[in-house]
Amino acid sequence: MNAGSPANRVAALTPPGRGAIAVVAANGPAALAAVDAAFRAANGKPIAEQTLGRIVFGRWGGNGHGWLGTSAASPQSAATGGSAALRPQPPDSQDHATAGEEVVVCRRAVDEVEVHCHGGAAAVERVLGAFAAAGCAVQSWQQSLAQRQLGQIEADAAVALAAAPTLRTAAILLEQQQGALRRELSDCLTALESDAGDGDGDGDSKAAAERLAVLTQRAAVGLHLTQPWRVVIGGRANVGKSTLLNALLGYERAIVFDQPGTTRDVVSAHTAIDGWPVQFRDAAGLRDAGDEIEAAGVALAKQQLAAAEVVLWVLDASALGQRELADPLAAAQRDQAALEVALRSEQPVLVVLNKVDCLAAPPHVAGVAAVSARTGAGLDELTQALSARLTPLAPPTGAGVPFTARQAAALAAAVDLALSGRLADCRAEVERLLA
Ligand SMILES: Nc1nc2c(ncn2[C@@H]2O[C@H](COP(=O)(O)OP(=O)(O)OP(=O)(O)O)[C@@H](O)[C@H]2O)c(=O)[nH]1
Ligand SMILES: [Mg+2]
The missing domain is CATH 3.40.50.300 (P-loop containing nucleotide triphosphate hydrolases)
Structure with missing residues (x-):
């Protein structure tokens, strides 16, 4: 966990009102307590007994309460000290079996859950409110992202992905978030380093410089993945x-x-x-x-x-x-x-x-x-x-594609350094990109 990141926190990861389904992610013991208070799993188990990584269907907040029963306060009221009023509710109540909203919950890690609910603003507010009432700090998706300790490339890709206007551009950005650009840059770095090791200063570095040049050309497409x-x-x-x-x-x-x-x-x-x-x-x-x-x-x-x-x-x-x-x-x-x-x-x-x-x-x-x-x-x-x-040079599936102006400029500089034989400086430039 980063310094300053609250132990109990919640964020809506999907943009308001854009998708049919919204994703709310929450961390910490209070988040797990909030799920038990508001969520009735179809398999009848509390969240701590749900299998990690598996989605569980159920209902959220029947009559405003979960099967332990908690009133859903707004995130704002919780932020100003709103309290969770727990009221016991029988798990097998007939009323409760059909009340509330259908959602899917996933226990992603020991103290991390995701709720996939209706994409409308009111439904998201309601889920956020239940977590806030249990003591979770409500964060923006950008704050939530910053706490995932992603590399710079992956963090930039996640931000760009949210602004991708088409499926095709989103697919390329998703590949970058999953490591396509990092892999290609790491391969180039390995080649540059092995050349330094064998001391001949040509073969591997020349191939790496050519590969860096190809990556640089792909920036012409990459910079348009979010901008038309x-x-x-x-x-x-x-x-x-x-x-x-x-x-x-x-x-x-x-x-x-x-x-x-x-x-x-x-x-x-x-x-x-x-x-x-x-x-x-x-x-x-x-x-x-x-x-x-x-x-x-x-x-x-x-x-x-x-x-x-x-x-x-x-x-x-x-x-x-x-x-x-x-x-x-x-x-x-x-x-x-x-x-x-x-x-x-x-x-x-x-x-x-x-x-x-x-x-x-x-x-x-x-x-x-x-x-x-x-x-x-x-x-x-x-x-x-x-x-x-x-796109005369449409990138092949899975290819590394630089997609920010900073990446494009750094790559262009790395190619120039490689071409002028300054391999140590070229390596340093690529290492900075990989940070
Ligand atoms: N037959 C035919 N007429 C066309 C076609 N395309 C446009 N037109 C007609 O050409 C005329 C001018 O069309 P516009 O689209 O307004 O032309 P424009 O180039 O935008 O004109 P300005 O805004 O004045 O520069 C209209 O009467 C259109 O219906 C076409 O493919 N075939
Ligand atoms: Mg016209």
Whole structure:
């Protein structure tokens, strides 16, 4: 137990109101007493006799009481000295067999229990209240986490996991919490150390430096496990940018109209593309603006494009001539030059040829997504192409992935040190990451 951590404590580990099931974890003798007071196990045993690590179904707080009977005070009243009023209640009472809320309790360690209850705020308050009434200090999940004495990587992963927006990102972060990044870093360290031992200063260290470089590249994905990619939809006015946004989202987020200059401000929305979190931004179509408000919108659109991580550049197939349809990539570049759009050279740009429903035969050009935002044709191919632009190096299952800016910076520094032959400093950098 850490200095300052109370012996009897309880915390809700799941975020309020987000899941169907909430998990409340409690430690200490008072926590066990609270379970016996509030919980009636279906197998009839008190908590001390339940098998470690096994879940037990039962009822929590029939008529406000457990089978030893205790009134559930709020965590707040307990924190200010609320008392537990124990009232004997026959364990086999008919009333009690059906009263209370169905929960699952797990005795995780000798003095540690978890209660899995309904995810609603009231149910969680009620469970927390029973522990608080028995004398447990109510903590936040972050405080509870800090007391688990995890390594820095695992603690950071647990915090990031709570903010993971998709199942795919959560799965990768869970692997990091379970040791994927630590294992890879430890392997690199072992290789660096064995090289120091055999004194040749090349083979193992070179392999370790290469491995560190691969890890560093994975940070491009890792830093997006909690933060979405910013994907900006750009192009001339009236090409169908807002229609495309709505089609990608699956609902009507932006106003669509058959007059150019419809979108003025930046419209943004979050979604997942192939399991990766994305924030789409749709802005004013680029043209010589009709009025001051539209001109401000066009300036804003150019700023958005310059700051985008990926750009979807939309062309209107119904407005292009045969020559342009044969080479949409060149048409997009001409557009960008004519409209004075300054894209960075390393910025991934995916050219989208929209309104192909207006063509007799949609062209198939490598690197161009031919779609109809109106009918949905080609959207699956577009999302696949977009996913590949977001994560050209998707990490394999179980791979170590750096996911914080601190980890990414430390790894980049370690690679530089390895490449310049400063192996002792490189090792020290990796050791710091493993702390
Ligand atoms: N036939 C056809 N029409 C489309 C398609 N996508 C959009 N449109 C139409 O094109 C017109 C303009 O669509 P918007 O989505 O408002 O275009 P925009 O690029 O957002 O326009 P601004 O906001 O003015 O820049 C509307 O009449 C849409 O219905 C498509 O795939 N096929
Ligand atoms: Mg629009």
